[in-house]
Amino acid sequence: MFPTHYETHSFSSKLPPLLSTETSDAELLEKVDALAREYGNIVYKEMLLLLVGKHFGAELARVYWHGAVRHCREIFRPEFAAKGFRAALMDYLFRVAKELGDPRIIEADFLYNITRSSVTDGLTGLFNQSYFKQLLDKMISLHRRSNDQSFALIMLDLDHFKQYNDRCGHLYGDEALRLCADIISKTLRDTDIAVRYGGEEFALLLPNLDRRAAFAVAERIRTGIQDYPFKKQELLDNRNLTISGGVAFFPDNAETAEEIIEAADKELYKAKGRRNTIFSFSTDRRSTSRRPIRSLVEYASFDGALYRPALSIDISE
Secondary structure, eight states, X not given: OOOSOOOOOTTGGGSGGGGSTTXXXXXXXXXXXXXXXXXXXXXXXXXXXHHHSOOOOHHHHHHHHHHHHHHHHHHSOHHHHTTOHHHHHHHIIIIISOOOSSOOOOOHHHHHHHXXXXXXOTTTOSBOHHHHHHHHHHHHHHHHHHSOOOEEEEXXXXXXXXXXXXXXXXXXXXXXXXXXXXXXXHHSOTTOEEEEEETTEEEXXXXXXXXXXXHHHHHXXXXXHHHSOOTTGGGSTTSSOOEEEEEEEETTSOSSHHHHHHHHHHHHHHHHXXXXXXXXXXXXXXXXXXXXXXXXXXXXXXXXXXXXXXXXXXXXX
C-alpha cells in the first residue's frame, strides 16, 4: 500500500531523506523524536504515512511509533535493536495493533520516488499543475491568517512552440521543454516554486518579492531562453525559440487563487501579442517588443495577385 497524498508542512522536506538506506535506524529514531519535539505529533503521523502508506491521527501515530520502538527492543537482541526498527514497526502494526493486513517491506528510495512522482511532471521534473494549485491555496490561506504572505505569480509560455514541434519533431520539443525547465530552475531561489502548468506553459510562485525583483526574475528567464542555442531553432520563422510572460501580485492584484491566475494570464496574453516579452500587472515596463532588427516578410502587390519576399527593419511598434 502506498500513500496517495502527502501534506505540505514546514518540516516535510526533512522527512524523506531520513528514509535513505544510508540512514541507520538509530539515527532515524533520534531525528524523528527531535523533529517531534519541535513540531509536535504530526511528525509521527507523516513518518508512518511515508513508511507504511497509511494515515493515522497525530496522537495515535505517536502511540504506535513509541509502541513500535518498545516492540523492537522486545523482539531483537540488544545488539540488533538499533538496526531492526523498520521490520519491528511492520510487525507491531500487523500483529499487535492489527492495523495492517499482509504487509510488504519495500525500498525506501522507491517509496520516496512514488511520493515525488505524484506531485511532479515526468518530463521536466518541475511540480505539476494540481500540486501548484494546492500550494497556491495554502499560501493564500496563510496570508488570510497572518496577513504577511505576499507573493508574485509569473505565467510563462514558449512562443510558436507548435511550429518548433512541427518542424523539428517532438523529440526536440521534449528536449527543449527540459532545457527551459532547467533554465527556469537555475534562476530561482530555494523558496520559489516552478511548475509545468501544461504543454509549453510554466508557472512560478515567488514569495515575498516586490514588483521590480519579480520582473527581474522573469526577465532573466526570458533572456536565458532567448540566448540558449536550442537545436534546430533556425527552422523557426524567427530562427529563435523564445518565451513570453505575465506577472501578477498577491494580494495587490487579486484576493483568490482564481483571480491571481486570471490576472497573470491577462498579462501573459498581452505579452503573447508581441512575443519574447514580459508584462507586469499595472506596469508596462517595455514600450516596444523584442524582435530581431531585421526580419523576413512577404508583401503583396497592389492587385494582391503576387507575393514577394522582402526584409523589414523594425524601428518601433
